[in-house]
Amino acid sequence: MTVWKRGPGTGPHPPWKVILLDRDGVVIRDRGYLGDPGGVELIPGAAAALRRAHEAGWYLCGLSNQSGLGRGLFTLGDLAAVMQRMEDLLAADGAVFDAFHYCPHAPGEGCECRKPQPGLVREAGLLEGLDHRSWMVGDKLSDVETGLRLGIGAILVRTGYGETSLQAVRDRWSTNPPFAVVDDLPAAIGLILGAGETDA
Ligand SMILES: [Mg+2]
Ligand SMILES: [Zn+2]
Structure with a gap:
């Protein structure tokens, strides 16, 4: 379901510059089934990083599994309030999805x-x-798996569920996973912007 999409015709331009981003544990702290806007806290540096990416022309698209809805743990209204709080905090730092x-x-x-x-x-x-x-950034294997299946770059961040995910990464890929592992979203964005520069 769509929380928001900015206006008709907004889309990635140029078309390859897409960053798909998980929310919990990547952009904001993972509180586990967050339905309370008071619990929204940005990962340090996340807003500035997203602003940089946007200024560099990347299209930022959030992709979030919110099974708390399906589990009946919070309502659509709760989710909308959480999203609004996140958007407000990001906007205060000039960042926008x-x-x-x-x-x-x-x-x-x-x-x-x-x-x-x-x-x-x-x-x-x-x-x-x-x-x-294009890239997918997340803190769980389901996130990097999303990117791998799409044939795009994938980055696992250590924030949120990331350290736990790393255990499974080592079990499955030893020391050579087919994606990058970095500390947090600012590091992920730094990698993406740097890769763009060497590409050009
Ligand atoms: Mg997550
Ligand atoms: Zn679904």
């Missing part, structure tokens, strides 16, 4: 939008022709 999409289902519902499935990316209108120079 271009679009934000979330899966409202519980894991057992068999939906097609819960990451690592591509449903949210399709809903965002980004699935067809998504350039491999």
Whole structure:
């Protein structure tokens, strides 16, 4: 489901510059089924990093599994309040998402939008022709798996669930995972912007 999308016709421009971002544990602290806007706290440096990426021309699209809805732990209104609080905090630092999409289902519902499935990316209108120079940033394997399945760059951050995810990463890929591992969102954005520079 779409929380917001900025105006008709807004889309990545140029089309390959897309950064898909998980929310909890990446942009804000992972509080676990957060339904209270008072619990919204930005990851340090997240707003400045997103602003930099936006200024560099990247299209920022949030993709979030919000199974707390499907589990009945909070309401759509709660989620909207949390999202508004996050948007306000980001805007205070000049940062803005271009679009934000979330899966409202519980894991057992068999939906097609819960990451690592591509449903949210399709809903965002980004699935067809998504350039491999795009990126997915998250703190769980389901996030990096989303990026890997799309054939784009994937980055695991150590914030949020990241350190726990790293245990599974080592079990599965030893010391050579097919994605980058960095400290946090500012480091991820730094990597993305740096990769763009060497590309050019
Ligand atoms: Mg997360
Ligand atoms: Zn879903």
